[in-house]
Amino acid sequence: MDPLAPLRTLGGRLTPPAEALAQAIAERVIGLVVGALDVNALLAETDLNAVLEQVDVGRVLDRVDVNQVLDQVDLERLLDRVDVNRLLDRVDVNRLLRTVDVTALIGRVDMNQVLQQVDVNEVIGRVDLDAVIDRVDMNAIVQRVDLEALVEQTDLGSVIAKSSSGMASDAVDAVRSRTVGIDESIARLVARLRRRPYTGPPGPPAGLWTGAAS
Amino acid sequence: MTAHAGGVMPVEPPPAARESLQGHYAGFASRFAAFVVDLVVLTGIFVLVLAAINFMASVLTGKSIYFNQGNTWVLVAYVVWAFIYFAHFWGLNGKTAGGALFGLQVVTNDGGDVSGRRAIGRTLAFPLSFLILCLGFLGILLSDQRRALHDAIAGTVVIYSWDARAARLRFLSRPRYSAPRPDRPAGIGPPTDPAR
Numbered sequence: 001m002d003p004l005a006p007l008r009t010l011g012g013r014l015t016p017p018a019e020a021l022a023q024a025i026a027e028r029v030i031g032l033v034v035g036a037l038d039v040n041a042l043l044a045e046t047d048l049n050a051v052l053e054q055v056d057v058g059r060v061l062d063r064v065d066v067n068q069v070l071d072q073v074d075l076e077r078l079l080d081r082v083d084v085n086r087l088l089d090r091v092d093v094n095r096l097l098r099t100v101d102v103t104a105l106i107g108r109v110d111m112n113q114v115l116q117q118v119d120v121n122e123v124i125g126r127v128d129l130d131a132v133i134d135r136v137d138m139n140a141i142v143q144r145v146d147l148e149a150l151v152e153q154t155d156l157g158s159v160i161a162k163s164s165s166g167m168a169s170d171a172v173d174a175v176r177s178r179t180v181g182i183d184e185s186i187a188r189l190v191a192r193l194r195r196r197p198y199t200g201p202p203g204p205p206a207g208l209w210t211g212a213a214s
Numbered sequence: 215m216t217a218h219a220g221g222v223m224p225v226e227p228p229p230a231a232r233e234s235l236q237g238h239y240a241g242f243a244s245r246f247a248a249f250v251v252d253l254v255v256l257t258g259i260f261v262l263v264l265a266a267i268n269f270m271a272s273v274l275t276g277k278s279i280y281f282n283q284g285n286t287w288v289l290v291a292y293v294v295w296a297f298i299y300f301a302h303f304w305g306l307n308g309k310t311a312g313g314a315l316f317g318l319q320v321v322t323n324d325g326g327d328v329s330g331r332r333a334i335g336r337t338l339a340f341p342l343s344f345l346i347l348c349l350g351f352l353g354i355l356l357s358d359q360r361r362a363l364h365d366a367i368a369g370t371v372v373i374y375s376w377d378a379r380a381a382r383l384r385f386l387s388r389p390r391y392s393a394p395r396p397d398r399p400a401g402i403g404p405p406t407d408p409a410r
Contacts, residue, residue, distance in 0.1 A: 147383065148382070148383065148386055151383050151386045152386050169381075170385070172315065172317075173381040173385060175315070175316070176244075176316055176317045176376055176378070176381070177378065177381065179243050179244040179247050179316055180235060180241070180244060180374070180378065182241075182243035182244075183240065183241025183242060183243045183244050184241065186241060186242050186243055186355070187241055187242075187355075190355050190356070194356075201235055201238040201239060201241065201374075202238065202239050202358055202359065202360065203237055203238035203239040203359075203371075203373060204236075204237030204238055204239075204325065204373060205237070205321065205322075205323060205324055205325035205359075205371060205373065206324055206325065207322075207324030207325040207326060208237050208321065208324075208325025208373070
């Protein structure tokens with residue numbers, strides 16, 4: 001027979017009541033200590049910044065499964081509680097936009113993909129073309145057209161050539177052009193003799209149809 | 215200017231034709247050239263008429279009529295014919311044959327059509343420009359409106375009535391002028407003959 005067996009039996013019987021007693025005493029002591037502590041004063045004396053500096057936030061975040069956290073968040077419910085208008089009122093949009101590099105932003109946009117999603121026909125259908133045309137100065141546009149290049153480089157030239165009378169009109173145009181050139185030469189010579197600047201042929205008469213005289 | 219394959223250079227339009235002078239006062243050379251053409255035309259018609267009269271007389275009477283420049287009646291007839299010629303055409307549309315050829319038109323000072331009465335006045339005043347040693351034509355060179363003496367008397371001016379710009383467009387539309395351009399896409403533009 002083991003001589004220590006009676007002692008082990010006694011110890012086994014005394015351990016639970018002793019643990020219960022120790023726990024009760026500890027709770028009581030903690031309660032007394034907490035009651036005696038001024039937590040606010042303690043926090044005031046604590047340098048939280050120094051504490052946070054010692055915390056490796058990155059390492060903490062690495063250990064956090066953000067996706068799992070977000071899965072548990074009811075965003076709909078959260079957003080329901082957010083007054084978006086009030087939030088936006090507090091946002092200085094202009095200041096926000098100033099910090100945005102619009103060029104870089106546009107550079108990252110795949111315009112082809114965007115345009116593929118646009119129903120151009122529907123967009124055009126919503127445009128008031130009459131109003132647009134009313135705002136267009138057609139005369140100014142026509143003035144910008146290089147008619148001579150147009151005639152030279154397109155079939156319009158051949159159309160004009162076919163519509164005009166050919167050799168006879170060519171000859172008449174040539175004769176007229178030559179005599180007008182001589183007119184101008186004489187006028188320049190006379191102006192030089194009179195020591196006056198020559199600014200081109202005078203006219204047209206005030207009452208002449210200006211459209212023909214342009 | 216680009217040379218064609220055949221070595222023929224495309225004709226460059228004169229600088230004066232590069233802008234429309236339609237409505238501007240006509241210069242001395244154009245007016246003088248138009249007058250010369252008018253003289254040729256009216257003299258030619260007059261000679262033809264005299265020849266016709268001579269022919270008719272020879273057929274009807276068997277005797278020819280000999281006209282010579284010293285004959286007073288011939289001279290008077292010529293002056294009357296010239297008066298009718300100019301007065302008629304200036305009053306009709308401001309263009310004689312020579313004026314039409316050179317693109318000239320007689321209009322009033324303010325650009326209106328010339329009435330018959332004004333055309334007659336201009337025709338009657340026309341010789342005055344010659345009778346004072348042609349000094350009446352100096353106004354074409356010196357005055358702002360390029361008016362001769364008979365223009366000042368009749369209250370008329372002479373303008374270019376042809377559109378130089380349209381003429382230039384016609385000129386450019388000619389295949390012989392339109393040189394092939396390396397930057398022109400195939401199939402666009404007037405037909406060009408590479409052999410030119």
